[in-house]
Amino acid sequence: MSHSIEIPARRGKAHEVKMGQSIKLINTHGNQVVDTWAYVADDLGEYMSMEATRATITKLIPAVGDTLYTNNRRPILTLTEDTTPGIHDTLLAACDRYRYGLLGCTDYHDNCSDNLAAAMEALGYNISHTPAPLNMFMNIPWTQEGSLSFESPTSKPGQYSILKAELDLIIAFSTCPQDMLPVNGENQIPTNAHFEILP
Amino acid sequence: MSHSIEIPARRGKAHEVKMGQSIKLINTHGNQVVDTWAYVADDLGEYMSMEATRATITKLIPAVGDTLYTNNRRPILTLTEDTTPGIHDTLLAACDRYRYGLLGCTDYHDNCSDNLAAAMEALGYNISHTPAPLNMFMNIPWTQEGSLSFESPTSKPGQYSILKAELDLIIAFSTCPQDMLPVNGENQIPTNAHFEILP
Numbered sequence: 001m002s003h004s005i006e007i008p009a010r011r012g013k014a015h016e017v018k019m020g021q022s023i024k025l026i027n028t029h030g031n032q033v034v035d036t037w038a039y040v041a042d043d044l045g046e047y048m049s050m051e052a053t054r055a056t057i058t059k060l061i062p063a064v065g066d067t068l069y070t071n072n073r074r075p076i077l078t079l080t081e082d083t084t085p086g087i088h089d090t091l092l093a094a095c096d097r098y099r100y101g102l103l104g105c106t107d108y109h110d111n112c113s114d115n116l117a118a119a120m121e122a123l124g125y126n127i128s129h130t131p132a133p134l135n136m137f138m139n140i141p142w143t144q145e146g147s148l149s150f151e152s153p154t155s156k157p158g159q160y161s162i163l164k165a166e167l168d169l170i171i172a173f174s175t176c177p178q179d180m181l182p183v184n185g186e187n188q189i190p191t192n193a194h195f196e197i198l199p
Numbered sequence: 200m201s202h203s204i205e206i207p208a209r210r211g212k213a214h215e216v217k218m219g220q221s222i223k224l225i226n227t228h229g230n231q232v233v234d235t236w237a238y239v240a241d242d243l244g245e246y247m248s249m250e251a252t253r254a255t256i257t258k259l260i261p262a263v264g265d266t267l268y269t270n271n272r273r274p275i276l277t278l279t280e281d282t283t284p285g286i287h288d289t290l291l292a293a294c295d296r297y298r299y300g301l302l303g304c305t306d307y308h309d310n311c312s313d314n315l316a317a318a319m320e321a322l323g324y325n326i327s328h329t330p331a332p333l334n335m336f337m338n339i340p341w342t343q344e345g346s347l348s349f350e351s352p353t354s355k356p357g358q359y360s361i362l363k364a365e366l367d368l369i370i371a372f373s374t375c376p377q378d379m380l381p382v383n384g385e386n387q388i389p390t391n392a393h394f395e396i397l398p
Contacts, residue, residue: 051249051292051331056301060290060345071328073297091259091290093250098272102255128327129270132250144343146259 007034009192010177012115014123016041017171022080022164022198025173027137030157031185032193033176035094035112035133038068038076041168044125046070048077050090050132060142061088067166068134076169081162084155089138091148094130095178103180115174123170136161138176138183152185162198171195206233208391209376211314213322215240216370221279221363221397224372226336229356230384231392232375234293234311234332237267237275240367243324245269247276249289249331259341260287266365267333275368280361283354288337290347293329294377302379314373322369335360337375337382351384361397370394 004026007013017023025034040046049071056073057066063086068077093099096113113130120127139151163171176183177190184190203225206212216222224233239245248270255272256265262285267276292298295312312329319326338350362370372394378387 045328049292051290052298054347055291055298058347058349060341060347071292073295073301091250092254093248093270096272099251099254102272129244132331142259142341142345146341148253148257148259150257 004194004196007173007175007193007195009175010110010190012112012119012172012174014119014170014172015195015197016123017165017169017197019165019167022162023171024160024162024196024198025136026158026160026194026196027084027153027155028157028193029191030155030159031153032191033138033153033178033183034136034193035116035174035176036136037116037131037133037172039125039170039172040070040076041170044127046072046074047131048134050134054090060090061086062090075166077163078166079161080164084137084159084161087137087139087154089135089140090132091140092135092138094133094174095176096130100180105180110177112174112176116172119172119174120170125170150181150183152182203393203395206372206374206392206394208374209309209389211311211318211371211373213318213369213371214394214396215322216364216368216396218364218366221361222370223359223361223395223397224335225357225359225393225395226283226352226354227356227392228390229354229358230352231390232337232352232377232382233335233392234315234373234375235335236315236330236332236371238369238371239269239275240369243326245271245273246330247333249333253289259289260285261289274365276362277365278360279363283336283358283360286336286338286353288334288339289331290339291334291337293332293373294375295329299379304379309376311373311375315371318371318373319369324369349380349382351381
């Protein structure tokens with residue numbers, strides 16, 4: 001019986017996952033973007049890469065059945081089930097202290113990049129930089145002309161996505177603390193989310 | 200008087216550039232993709248980031264007047280002139296030894312990732328990983344549904360793009376040695392290209 005692990009609001013959480021296990025990521029409150037990273041367990045220099053994934057699946061967003069690839073072009077996760085409308089993002093950087101500075105913040109603002117580092121550090125890992133994340137539930141539509149916009153997530157409370165581990169890995173999540181743009185819904189209130197490790 | 204510097208076919212070349220100088224990148228033979236990176240001169244941990252750029256300019260491809268941003272969200276280059284049709288790519292990873300393995304290569308194949316490392320090493324710099332490149336002249340169209348395809352460049356021989364340095368930086372180029380997909384034109388023959396540093 002799997003148990004539910006909380007990703008607290010505005011925070012990160014990392015967890016070891018064995019090859020063949022799956023991670024069920026639940027959008028508990030429905031509008032919460034969850035930045036997602038995956039690292040190869042025995043080599044943090046190899047990690048899930050959005051630019052390698054797009055080149056391999058030739059899509060902007062992975063759909064059920066699609067695999068995510070590492071910077072060494074190895075399968076690391078496969079999206080095996082998705083009860084959301086399937087709108088996720090592979091295009092945008094994780095928010096960071098600099099991003100909030102550009103948005104006008106003068107004090108420290110929680111951010112996904114620092115959340116990733118803290119979550120990995122809690123497991124004893126130090127990372128050198130922030131890879132481009134898989135932004136689960138994030139809604140960044142594009143036009144045929146190539147314009148992007150920030151829109152509210154389309155996922156409803158309790159909807160989930162399941163990612164199967166293709167090798168031993170460390171999964172890391174951050175519940176995006178963005179409250180200055182409507183990426184976490186029109187009310188712009190970041191919430192917690194949950195995940196389960198399935199055998 | 201600026202002089203022309205060759206980026207040999209299938210190879211990389213890096214060069215120091217001062218704030219305010221511009222780099223004129225010439226597609227000498229017209230169909231050659233040139234993977235492009237830029238690093239902050241006094242801190243290689245800060246570099247041009249496609250994911251940060253897309254988030255800031257809210258576009259898939261920068262146009263004349265648009266600025267490219269670092270992973271710390273600082274302006275690093277501005278596209279000030281472009282005599283090509285303006286088709287470049289920010290979505291795909293640099294090719295690497297793993298990519299050619301997936302395409303069926305059993306021997307070593309020249310690749311942009313190794314070219315970047317070698318070009319930086321020739322200036323005395325060691326890099327820790329390959330950031331997502333700005334793929335100048337590369338033609339990767341998207342559909343409204345989010346499908347990507349590999350198409351021939353639209354640039355003609357002698358057409359060029361000018362990038363202005365917003366801070367002291369190291370620019371690195373690789374003439375993409377891809378000869379298994381038509382990213383360098385239908386004839387799939389990688390060629391050299393040239394650049395000039397303008398005062």
